[in-house]
Amino acid sequence: MVTNKKPTFIQIGTGGFGGYWCSKVLPYIVKERGLAELVAAVDVNPNAHANIISSLALDPALCYTDIRTALQEHPCDFVVIALPAHLHEYAVELALEFNCHILMEKPISDSMEASCRVYRKVKQSGKKMAITISHRFDQDKQTLQQLIHSNLYGKPHYIIGRFTSNNRSAVNNLKEYAHHHYLISSAVHQFDIIRSLSGSNAKTVYTQSWNPEWAPFTEHSTALVSLEMENGIRAFFEGSKSNATKLNGWENDYFRVECELATLELDHREINVRSHLGFPHPALSQIPLIQQESWTHPWLMELFIDWLGGGEMPPNSLDDNLQCTALQYAAIESGLTGKIVDVQQFLASHLKDGRKEMPE
Numbered sequence: 001m002v003t004n005k006k007p008t009f010i011q012i013g014t015g016g017f018g019g020y021w022c023s024k025v026l027p028y029i030v031k032e033r034g035l036a037e038l039v040a041a042v043d044v045n046p047n048a049h050a051n052i053i054s055s056l057a058l059d060p061a062l063c064y065t066d067i068r069t070a071l072q073e074h075p076c077d078f079v080v081i082a083l084p085a086h087l088h089e090y091a092v093e094l095a096l097e098f099n100c101h102i103l104m105e106k107p108i109s110d111s112m113e114a115s116c117r118v119y120r121k122v123k124q125s126g127k128k129m130a131i132t133i134s135h136r137f138d139q140d141k142q143t144l145q146q147l148i149h150s151n152l153y154g155k156p157h158y159i160i161g162r163f164t165s166n167n168r169s170a171v172n173n174l175k176e177y178a179h180h181h182y183l184i185s186s187a188v189h190q191f192d193i194i195r196s197l198s199g200s201n202a203k204t205v206y207t208q209s210w211n212p213e214w215a216p217f218t219e220h221s222t223a224l225v226s227l228e229m230e231n232g233i234r235a236f237f238e239g240s241k242s243n244a245t246k247l248n249g250w251e252n253d254y255f256r257v258e259c260e261l262a263t264l265e266l267d268h269r270e271i272n273v274r275s276h277l278g279f280p281h282p283a284l285s286q287i288p289l290i291q292q293e294s295w296t297h298p299w300l301m302e303l304f305i306d307w308l309g310g311g312e313m314p315p316n317s318l319d320d321n322l323q324c325t326a327l328q329y330a331a332i333e334s335g336l337t338g339k340i341v342d343v344q345q346f347l348a349s350h351l352k353d354g355r356k357e358m359p360e
Contacts, residue, residue, distance in 0.1 A: 006034070007308050010070055010100075011041040012091055013082035014063075015048030017105060021082050022051040025297045030056060035305050040074040042067050067091060071098040077308060078103060078128075080301075085110040092118050096125045103304045106133040107188060108321060112329040116350045119322050130304045130314050131321040134296040135189040135253070136196050140269045143289045144255060145196050147264055153273070154260025159197055159235040161190050162254040167241040168216055187223065187239050188328040190253075195324060196315075197257060200231035202327045202343040207335035215242035225331055230344075322347070 014022050022041075029035050040062045041052045049063035064070040071079075071094060078101035081091045088109045095102050102122070108115035108131060122129045135141065148156055195201060209223040222240040229235065248254040248268070257264040262275040271289070275281035294302060303314035326347035334341045 005309070006037050007077035007305060008037045008039045008074075009078045009080060009103075010039060010074060010076050011052060011080050011082070012043075012067055012070075013080075013105075014041050014043040014052045015045050016082070016084070018043065018082035019048065019051045021080065021297070022055045025301060026052070027055055028294065028298045029301050029305075033302070035302060039076050040064060040070045042070045067094050071095070071100070076100060078304075081105060089114050089118050092121065092129075096121060096127060099127070101127050101308055102129040103301060104129065104131055106131050106321070106324075107328065108318070108325050112325065112346075112350050113353075115322070115325045115329075116353075119318060119351075122318055128304075128307060129318040130300070130307070130316050131318060132297055132300045133189065133192050133316060133321060133324065134300060135251070136192045137296050137299055137316070138251065139289050139292075139295050140266055140271065141193055141196070141253065141255075142295070143287065144257070144264060144266045144271055146290060147271070147273075147287060148197055148257055148259070149199060153262040153264060153275075156198065156233055156257050156259045158233060158258050159194055160254075160256040160258075161194055161235065161237045162239070162248050163187065163190050164238065164240045164243045165246040165249045166243055167221070168214075187225070187237065187331070188324060190237050190239065191227075191327045191331070192321075192324045193253070193255065194227065194235045194237065195229075195327070197255065198229045198231065198233040198235065200229035200233060201323045202227055202330070203230045204228045204340050204342055205327060205331045205334050206340045207331045209335040212242055217242065220335070223331075223335060227327075326350075 011018070011021065011026065026038065030038050038056060038058065041049065041058060042064045043049060044065050046065055049060065052058050053060055053063065075098065079095045081088060081102060081104040083091055085107055088104060092102060108118050147153070206226045207223055209220040211217055211220050212222060215221050221242040225237040227235040252268045253266060255266045261277060261281055262273050265272050265274065271287040273285050273287060274283065276283060300314065300316055307314055327343055330341040330343045330346040333346065
């Protein structure tokens with residue numbers, strides 16, 4: 001950190017996934033590392049306040065059901081937003097009104113249009129914002145990324161990714177597994193990982209999506225997605241929540257990267273390198289995972305706090321995540337239209353369309 005000042009923040013969202021922040025992320029940042037000071041918490045459901053009260057011994061008087069009231073009574077350096085996607089834009093607007101930097105759960109918002117509005121408002125404000133799209137920043141994916149970018153195995157030319165599971169019993173939450181929401185809630189992580197492994201943003205995307213006849217969902221729960229990255233690397237992603245078994249679910253990802261000199265395969269948190277080119281390339285070797293003190297959300301919050309103190313912009317900045325957002329909504333657009341979508345044109349057109357909303 002460039003400065004020794006401990007930044008202050010408000011946690012917005014203590015129920016749902018906000019409960020994970022309260023139990024797993026904030027104790028590490030606030031109590032164990034002492035990197036930031038929590039001054040208040042907000043959730044519309046007062047029962048959810050128990051999550052942060054129990055985890056951080058927060059005074060119940062510092063728990064609110066209204067974001068504006070909390071910000072008025074507790075000026076702070078930044079906010080953590082862990083709310084449903086359709087509330088992100090509203091929460092961001094309030095944070096900017098009270099001159100706060102922002103660390104927010106993915107996605108930026110629940111549509112490309114709203115995501116671009118958030119992007120423009122933050123950029124106009126000059127405040128710093130990062131998105132906690134966490135799975136890319138897990139130990140196994142970071143190890144694989146380093147191996148690829150080391151050039152020890154030559155240039156990569158295509159990537160295969162898989163996220164499959166059986167969620168047929170989740171019929172009480174049909175929207176979560178619909179075409180639009182599936183690609184936002186699940187595949188977006190895989191898209192972000194593909195971006196990091198390839199070292200490039202997406203050029204084009206083509207999605208085929210459907211719902212098998214035995215699946216109980218009303219909309220698409222399965223997708224096959226073909227990508228071409230701007231640096232020429234191709235990628236293919238298989239995703240389904242209506243299969244008979246879970247081959248690679250959360251945190252047990254499958255990625256295979258075909259390089260000039262070897263095949264790199266990540267499966268259930270183990271990385272194997274295979275090559276039949278002969279000496280000096282081993283036919284099979286297992287690669288140990290890199291070590292560091294924290295991963296995923298805690299690490300991303302550390303990077304964000306360091307950025308506020310004058311450190312480098314983190315790799316999950318709003319600018320970077322806008323590319324991931326454009327890819328996910330372009331994939332949705334492709335699945336709905338059956339056409340290949342130019343991702344960069346898709347992004348540019350939405351940013352351009354929104355300029356008429358911007359003040360002169």
